[in-house]
Amino acid sequence: MSNLAEVIKGAMSLDVRDRAMRAEKLLASLEELSEEEAERLWAEEAQRRLEEYRAGRAKGVEAGAVHAKVDKLFR
Secondary structure: OOOHHHHHHHHHOOOHHHHHHHHHHHHHHHHOOOHHHHHHHHHHHHHHHHHHHHOOOOOOOOHHHHHHHHHHHOO
16 A cells, blocks of 8 residues: 555545545544544554653643633634
8 A cells, every 4th residue: 555645645636526426435434433443543643642742842731721711712
């Protein structure tokens, strides 16, 4: 199989309808994950984000700021 960069490059060369159709299929495939697989992936993502934060490559956001942004978005 091609590497990810090649796959993305190929997908980006498609017309918008074909890209949308492939995006929809990819997103639908995520719905098919088992609960255990989904939990494992979320745990890996949480670990990655923690490492980014500890290394100073990501900043924390206060909960109040997050709540205010959510309130603004859903008004």
